[in-house]
Amino acid sequence: MNKIYNITQDMADKLHEGQVFKNFRALSEYLNILDKNGCAVCGSSKRQVMAELNRYVVLEKEKGSFCYTVKKIRPKTEILSPRPKSGNNKYGSNIKEIIRYQLSKISPEVENGNIDVFWTLDNIAKACGMINEDFDKPYTQVYDNEARVTDIINFKRKVRSSFKEYIYYALEEMKKNKEFISCNYTPVFISKELGCDKLHVPTEVELRDYNNLFSKVVHSFKKSSGEECENEQDIFLSGKSSYFYNELQNKFTDIFPYDTVYSMYHIIIDTTSIKRMRNNTNEETCLECVHRLNDAICENIPKLANIKRGRKVREEYIVYTQNGAETCSDYVEKSLSKTVIKKLVYALIYIPNEQKIPCENYIYNEVSNNEF
Structure with a gap:
């Protein structure tokens, strides 16, 4: 969120x-x-x-x-009155029930203690049935004459933003209910060793250095107007996302002794809570939640204003002043048609009724000096 x-x-x-x-x-x-x-x-x-x-x-x-x-x-x-707080998460109960079931699948052989669970945003959304297996496939596989690649990229970005908010509410409630010890969405450093990913939770100093690096790389890019980019959204709007992430990756490996970095949900949970989840959840209830959640997502995502707004493109226009005509530019939103949104929802989100519970797709291990 x-x-x-x-x-x-x-x-x-x-x-x-x-x-x-x-x-x-x-x-x-x-x-x-x-x-x-x-x-x-x-x-x-x-x-x-x-x-x-x-x-x-x-x-x-x-x-x-x-x-x-x-x-x-x-x-x-x-002074105007404070704005009303929304905080209404219509998907929360289903997400929480599915997360409990997915976490209950952690091996019962794990000894007593605390367990670290790492989940990417896409994988937790997939594990909850919020997206289907095609969501992270190459864009060309859902590309046709009506949905341009830029529309697909933008659709995914905005869907992820919405899902991040829904998942945040669910995890925060679970944390308040002491179902796990802590939960943070944080950069995780990754090393490739013998074909496996070894995860490292950055220390405070490493996290500070990474955030400084991230900020410097963002500001090194220019908007179409020639001004510095202020954030990732400016990078996206300028059409330089791939260059930005390549530059960030290169700078990252120059500074840190790791292969890459990825933002993940880092959940710390104790084995007692896992056992409780194992006793209080079952496959049948979870499957019902998966399909109920997917139906709600498919119905409501097309109604979101930020989804319907589509992408922004830079358009030029002429302004007449005392000194003559000047060419100016601004970003104009190109709305996605209902047909395109419907196709993207069906291609990337919809789960058929016969589908079983998705795979959990998380990494877990016992806590051990920030290395996993």
Whole structure:
């Protein structure tokens, strides 16, 4: 799930009418609203920040520009009421039940103690029946005249973003209920040894160094406008994702003695909880949850606004001024048609009724000095 960034009165008091910021990143740095990598937030987090700021100030974005101008500071009597918190996770109960069943499959031969479980976002979604086996296949296998490769990439990216939020709510509730000790979505360093992946949970120093590296690589790329990229979304919109990840991979191996890095859910669970899950879950109930969850996902994903918005493309337009005509550009959303969305849902998400419970696809081991 995207982190919630709280805007306070003290932060708003730092602003004054007429103040101009050349872009959202400059505004974020001024108010110290940055993500864990030191980058400006993006996507739904950016919209949340702007909505919260709007409670205290009126910001105006100039057409054809990235600049933000503070038009008005709202008096305390005119500050807007706090926005309602959603937090409604309609998929949570099914996801939790499936996760319990999948974790109960950890070998009963494991001795008493704590167990580390590593799950990628795609694998946990697949294990819960939120996507099918074709989701991570090459794009060309679901490509036709109506669904362009860029549409498929964008669809997957936005679906992953939604799933990350649904899974976050489920795992947080399980953690609050003390069904496991801890759960974090974190970069994990991977070494290839004898054909097997050896995982390493980075130390605080390693994680800090990696986050600094990630931020530097992001800022080394330019938008179409010539400005620095502020986050991964800017990289994606500029069409340079493959170059970015190749550069990040090369820089990573130059600094760290590992082969690659991948973000995973890192769950620490004790064997007592696993035994309890084993006693309280069964295959029949889990299978019902898998199909119930998949049906709900197939029905509701096409209704999400961010899915229907499709991809953004850069379009140029002419602005006439006293000095003559100037060519400006902006990103315009190209909506996906209902037909394309329906095809992508069927190709990448839908699970037939006869399908059994998906494989768990996680890696687990007993805790041992950050190495697995």
